[in-house]
Amino acid sequence: MKVLRFLLSVFLFLPHRAAALATNVATALIQIWANKIRSLLTVLGIIIAVTSIITVVSFVQGFGDYFTNFLRGLGTNLMVVYPEWIRGPRGEYLRRAEMTIEDIRAVDAHATAVRRTTPRIWAPATLEYGRQQQTGVTLIAASQFFQPIRNFYVDVGRFFGAVDVEDAAQVCVLGRELLRKLECDESVVGDYVHIDGQRFKVVGLLEAKGSFMGDNQDDLAIIPWTTGLKMYPNARNYLGFYVEAADEAQIPEAEGQIVRILRQRHGLKPGQPNDFGVFKQDQVLQEFGRVKVIATSVLAGIVSISLLVGGIGIMNVMLVSVTERTREIGLRKSVGARRRDILSQFLTEAVVLSTVGGGIGIVLGYAIGFVASLHPKMVEVNVPLWSVMLALGFSAGVGIFFGIVPAFKAAIVHPIDALRHE
């Protein structure tokens, strides 16, 4: 009972006053500095734990931001519908399922949760401008709605319009990376390029989107889908299309409507799989979520083991320190220190020690993130404030948990025995 009351009073009066706390912290820092090597070895476990927290969290966070930005860049309400490959009984690919402009028009007409669509033909093409030639350029053929659906706009010149699509005009817009590869500037607008041997007028340039996972998104050319069909007639029966849902909340409903309409049009019976795929953004996020769980579990393992090791190290060193400084404890008691003063002094020392370790870990974590982001294909890592607070909280918690026993031992030394201690 007495012990309980004592412990209670300790926690209520800890810290009694900011000034007393400041004195304790100063004393602790002097002690730590006086035993630099020993202190450093002691907090190694804490350093490893905190470095892991900061590094892993900042990487996960960095990739998370990266994916989110990429997906936002794609247009928040975007879905992609594409014809699947039909598989035989042994899983072998037989042929591609058909998808035509009538399918797309039906979705446009009947799917109420869909705002608009654009057909999408995708092909690698060769592009020539003057003496420059680029092969393997991403060529996309789409409607005038490409811009709002994909959230990808021209910032010089104009996009092609409904009339260009109607007329299957030989016009195109180019991406910035393609421009760079062709070694030309914005004066190319109004000029002509050759795409797979056909002459196209450049009417606009797309804004720069940057790269995603090392793939540059600006290395492309876009032409009207009607023109695309003329160039690649085989694509007529295998069209994919972009869908923009009416709003983000209606994405699941839009998907359901699309699936229903297409299954009906393709004459699929219940139990038969879809012969088309619908790609939604949350699939990317789900995939990323799985990676996140793995990273977090590995992190939790490393962190808990190294915090345990670090904590035991701190307890050990604090016990040694209490024995070494028994006379000091006796002196402090003889000049008026109460048990709780001694307890809070040693507890503060343990917490300061572990928090200094935590601080070193945070700096190391930042450094690793910084070095990693120097790599050109690396995402920009960011260290969220909450992970810093979490790491500091963990280290302080370890200091309290493993410091309480040594501090208690120091507090209950009898002053006479302490002053007689050799």
Added chain:
Amino acid sequence: MVTHTAPQHPPPVIELIDVHKVYRVGTELVHALRGTSLTIRENEYVAIMGPSGSGKSTMMNILGCLDVPTGGEYRLRGQDVSKLSQSKLARIRGRQIGFVFQSFELLPRTTALKNVELPLVYSRTPHRRQRAIEALKRVTLVDRGHHHPNQLSGGEKQRVAIARALAQQPDIILADEPTGNLDSATGEEIMDIVDGLHAEGQTIIIVTHEDHIARHCRRIIRLMDGQIVLDTGNDKRSAAARVSHPSKMPAQELAAS
């Protein structure tokens, strides 16, 4: 005897009434103090002497509130402190008693000034720096305030320790062999400072086994086997003379104690 019957008695600071202290060492009981009674008044200058094992350390621990008696009563400025809790005792040690130890007990890596401030920190006294400087002035060491203990000589260290004991303006200074770790010349310097404090009105108790230290005091109390066997009362000359020839002490001196 003259002083005992003097017309004005200063108020008592310390009153021990039939104090016993029994330790348990293993299975053995050690009777360190066997019914000791003692009154020390303001501005007395007392030496507590006795061979080792006489109980003088126990006496000092009890007088300094580092320990409590197992029997009897100890009144410090009228307050019974023999049954107080550890934390109340710590408070009394901090505010009413100034310790001076044989081996100085200064905190290393801490300046002289900070060492002097230490009791003031624990009692949360305001204007600590100012009071610490004043205490250092009284031991004429104020210019060494920012030195660390390892930059100070033994005598200087003990002066810092005395300043630390003075900082709180305690009721008593309790010095345990204050010159034990010093050469005799330095020891005399320290004792001159202590004499000066006494002249300024401070109550001082010195635990020592050295006659030349005790000779500075006005009253000598000699312990043997846990009991007071000599109390000279407050007469400077007779105290010095009688401690030199303890075998010749008059019988009525014993009765007076």
